[in-house]
Amino acid sequence: MAKGTPATLALERANEPFALHEYDYDPDADRIGLQAAEALGIDPARLLKTLMVEAGGKPAVAIIASDRTVSLKKLAAAAKVKEAAMMAPAAAERITGYHVGGISPLGQKKRVPAFLDAAAMAHATVLVNGGRRGLQIELAPARLAALTGAQVVDLEHAPG
Structure with missing residues (x-):
């Protein structure tokens, strides 16, 4: 079993089942x-990938399937701000306490608004980064939304 990360410790404290x-x-x-x-x-x-973004100049997290692209326009609309942009890697590491490639939506240093792509809800379980490179946490998407306080919205960038 892997050593504890802030993400796994947060799940254990919440008495949340995960793999x-x-x-x-x-x-x-x-x-x-x-x-x-x-x-x-x-x-x-x-x-699901964890993307740190700036929504209206403030940090937020977008959680979307690894084979999809996030629409910053849809994210901004969900956050009720004019624009959203990807956060610089150094800022993402500073805010989350994780290294790029190991950023989890769970157990971040500072809780920020979270947005979970609605397509994730179609699965019995999803996987998110476990807080270090090479570690994934599997849990129910509804529990992920509850634990992160995420708004469940359509975040996928439509091709074309």
Whole structure:
């Protein structure tokens, strides 16, 4: 079993059931979430990536399937702000207390508004980063939303 991370410790404190999955993290992967899904042999739609964003200049987290692209326009609308942008990696690490490639939506240093893509709710369980590179936490998407205080909204960028 993996050593505790702030994410796993938060789940244990909340008496929340979860499963851990470890894999060989590839720092050179083009898309970390897709590499994790492939390494674990699961559908990329079930492995959610944690994206730190700035919504109206304030930090927020977007949680979306690893094979999808977040629409910053939809995120801004959900946050009721004019615009949203991806957060710089150094700022994301400072705010969350995690390293890029290991950012979990759970157990962050400071709780920020969270937005969970509605498509995640179609799965019995989803996986999110466990707080370090090479570690994923599996839990029910409704529990993920409850634990992060996430608004469940459509975040997917429509192609075209």
